Amino acid sequence: MKPSTQPNAAPIGVLTVSDRASRGEYEDKGGPGVVAALSDIMASPWRAVMRVVPDERPAIEAALRELADSQGCSLILTTGGTGPASRDVTPEATEAVCDRLLPGFGELMRTASLREVPTAILSRQIAGTRGAALIVNLPGKPSAIRTCLDAVFPAIPYCIDLIGGAYLETDPAVCRAFRPKA
Template identity: 40%
Template sequence: MKAAVITVSDRVSIGEAVDLSGPAVAEMLEVYGFTVAGAEVVPDGIAPVVAGLERWIGKVALVVTTGGTGLSQRDLTPEATQAVIERQAPGLSEAMRAATFGKTQHGMLSRGVCGAVGNTLVVNLPGSVKGATESLEVIGPALTHAVELLGAHPTDHNAPTL
């Protein structure tokens, strides 16, 4: 199963900072059985994130964003994601927030959303390496089944019983 990683960061996009979260997320996705088909960096804002998502939707089973999920004025990844997805998957977001809140109170400030568009699952992770990897640890084991349910990779989930 193929995945793509989009790092959302003004500073990384203009070369003022190095992307640490994107590579960490890509490495973890490989552990969960995904082949990372590509990774890119886009600046914060609705239009750049929507464009990044649209480049990968339909081409990979999973698109993971890292960054832009907080409360600052330019943190608009959830709004961009909501503009693209057809159905939300709130259980994934809720599980990440609940689990990370036990480690840091800042976990409750994450506004990331998850959802499906066609056969592609989109997941928003926080921008820090720690936040992104801890969140992905929570939902990682469920991601393969989630994309299988979307029909990107058929399973016998809906097979008739005898």
């Protein structure tokens, strides 16, 4: 389902971390890649809350706090800044704002990506919770974003249920979300 303009649609944070995109020198492809993937995966009404920040830890931390605490996003997907370069600090910023880390997300995303590219082992993406928000770091390349979301999204709606976030439904023809039987 494409993003909605309904005020009651679940807000989903999409945070692009890129020096060049934040300065307008480069077209952001990561954020739109996340939105495109969500448009395929989601069945319940949702709206994208888009942000673009430079590869600077204070800016990333502030954006994550704002999306979780002020915007009420139960799901925040970051794109970019997860590699081994010195300016890649998205995982550190994510860890700094999270109450709990969920290492299984990063493990599964790297495993899925490794089937496509040997450099997946260089990725440092992580996931964690901040209150009733789940934050997941994704790569910056749209095809890699989709690979990672396809791998972990089946667990995302139930995780958000467990932390008290918005109820998200997926299109079962695209992504079969797991929820235990009542």
